[in-house]
Amino acid sequence: MASKWSAADIPDQSGRVFLVTGASSGLGLETVRAVARRGARVVLAVRNTTAGEAAAAAIAEQAPGADLEVRHLDLADLDSVRAFADGFDSGIDVLVNNAGIMAPPRSLSKQGHESQFATNHLGHFALTGLLLDRLQGPDPRVVTVSSLAHGHGQIHFDDLTGERGYTPVRYYSQSKLANALFGLELERRLRAAGNPAASLIAHPGFSDTGLLRSTVAVVRIGGRALSPFVTQSAAAGALPQLYAATEPKAEGGQYIGPDGRRERKGAPAVVQLSDLARDPALARRLWTVSEELTGVRFPLPAAA
Template identity: 80%
Template sequence: MSRKWSSADIPDQSGRVFLVTGAGSGLGLETARAVARRGARVVMAVRNTAAGEAAAAQIADEVPGADLEVRKLDLVDLDSVRAFAESFDSGLDVLVNNAGIMTPPRSLSPQGHESQFATNHLGHFALTGLLLDRFQGPDPRVVTVSSLAHRHGRIHFDDLTGERGYAPIKYYGQSKFANMLFGLELERRFRAAGSPAKSLVAHPGFSATGLLRASNTLIRTVGTMVMPLVTQSAADGALPQLYAATAPEAEGGQYIGPDGKRERKGAPVVVQPVPASTDPALARRLWDVSETLTGVRFPLPAAAS
């Protein structure tokens, strides 16, 4: 990237199908809007269908003739993920694993998993595996949205649910670290299978989205005070995942984030994940645990050690 990339650089996406999770607001809405503008068919997967329909109407007002479909998907519930995948009868070019929750009080999913790990990682892991046979075209991609918080995360294999040591930030970091491990391991498995598909990871820096407003009271209060000083808009925050999803030069296994100071703001560039998240052995361990917890087995071989 020799110059700053923007949404104006998105190539024509006519004939391509995008599935964007969490497309009712924030980064997901901006991602859906940007690719719809370039001619893509966009499936907007949302937990709240009323909010999703309102978001789709907003896009349609701005993009006459936009090809949009709103569908219900609650990533915290693996039954919802399976039902969504079973009813998804379209081919798929790009899956953007964008939806997420941040620092709520401890709660468990219907299947008994900690809610952030369930929503941010396990739901997307299962969704990706269940939709692999829908991928089509010469350049299929999976883009998984991580966070700067992955730098401070680790996988608490001995306490995945937080029963013995839950702290909202700690378990948010776990889920975002899991996103990074998953995205990079998926790319290794695509390569081992000789697949044309690419897996990339992106992060939005510090972006003004509803994710912060939905977090716990302390994070929300502090965030509201400093947000205008340190954040960028959701539209700018979506640029790294849009680059990962659409730029012809983007390569599998890349991690895309803002080019500004400490990656908080700016135009999308290739950035470096924390070294621990590039550990294939750790990624394989998480992959095996994730297959067990979700019951979803990917038809992809593990990469050679």
Template identity: 75%
Template sequence: MTHDWSTADIPDQSGRVFLVTGANSGLGLETARALARRGARVVMTVRNTAAGEAAAEAIRAEVPGADLEVRRLDLADLDSVRAFAEGFDSPIDVLVNNAGIMAPPFSLSPQGHEIQFATNHLGHFALTGLLLDRLASPDPRVVTVSSLAHGHGRIFFDDPVGERRRSPVAYYSQSKLANLLFGLELDRRLRAASSPVTSLMAHPGFSSTGLLRSMNAQWRFIANLLVPFTTQSPAAGALPQLRAATAPDAEGGQYFGPDGKKERTGAPVPVRASAEAHDTATARRLWDVSEELTGVRFPLPATT
């Protein structure tokens, strides 16, 4: 008889180092908290270091002796991503690509990319490529966090900046589909290279997190009406990515999400991404575009 997977199932993580993006609130904070409780060293990357230090202190209050380091990283700004990678030379065991924004007012990144595509996808793509050689320990993993919204997404190769559409929800869905296309293509390339690194993915279902703060006023109003009736806590929403990051039986290419109705809430289990997420031609094209836009080339062979 099986039981629902919980943080009690996380093995002892003493001696292992996790880098969690967007770790000062929501899923990232809960991920950092759970890992610290199991003895991991957690590098918490944040845009606002004051907020990050406050989050770290909150964890230390619950987990005396928690081994935490707060580092500044703005994933929307590729210059910040490069500066972070150049200044971070420690080996890591697991990279958790968690940070994200959802349906904010239209804006562009410092490099001129639609802000959600820049933050949710391009920043994590670049970060992963720049840190790949630091993942050199037993059982190294990259965990990329997507969303149920990926199922409504498409990649706007003809309009990546949103000059014509400017739909915040459509571009959020695009970025979350990009997360899965990237994670699955990364898994294929790592396997082709016989790399020990594994690429896994997760989604939190419907979880009440700080993402609502980044939404434009119209969508935030609608979301706030629905949240009390449709969501689970951030701690529950973080379980799929925690399982992907720590479960001894998790395998490269797996995607974890809640086991409840329509994957909205529940215990974390392997789930199936949309057919679009498994489109290898789209994945290869997105990979090429992402390398061009970020200037980051992975030391991995292309898939066929």
């Protein structure tokens, strides 16, 4: 039986540039650590630059000579996203749309969008569109991190801000479905345009990251109670997105998650998106709404 894929299987990444959002902790930090050890130059895009600098320093201690840069990015604020993109003038081989928040009390972003939809989806949608022309190299990729929760999600087009029916988990699931819809629709549009970049989606299963410790009380208590039994480490949870970002055999449009029972834990494998996530009509509708809400339009045609 073939051995299962691990961080040891990441090919040499020398000469490649990675941009990782939410890179100061959890899955993002583990992603940066793994590719930096394999020679990549990594830009850590973080809301808290103090935490980002501390994360970069810790990685540099473990991997002397690691090429790391910390930049400020608040994905919940579209002005911050634009400022980041305007100030970013280098090419990118791999964009990892990793940052996220999970199940907070209802709040609105600076632009008036529900915070989870703003941070998890709209910010990454805008960032990807604004940086699309910076993708470079022989194998450029965009990896968008979704969640098992996408399978329970719906897009509440009539109440995107949750004004009439907000619950934390319901709107988290909406944002994660949006991630999956976006990642797959981006792949369709890249293919229609003949663009060499590939768009992949990943999820970490049940991983012990800061998200479990940043939720509202009922979710947080449940997560802590179950943690020893059903979660895996952040390093293990990052493997699906690392596979999507670096494995030569990975292909655009694939959804990578753990291969264990109910995809909660395990080694990276190609897994199945929900029926809603694979609905091209729903994806096109979300894409149009996302362009309207962000003001960012991709230089890509709609897929036939």
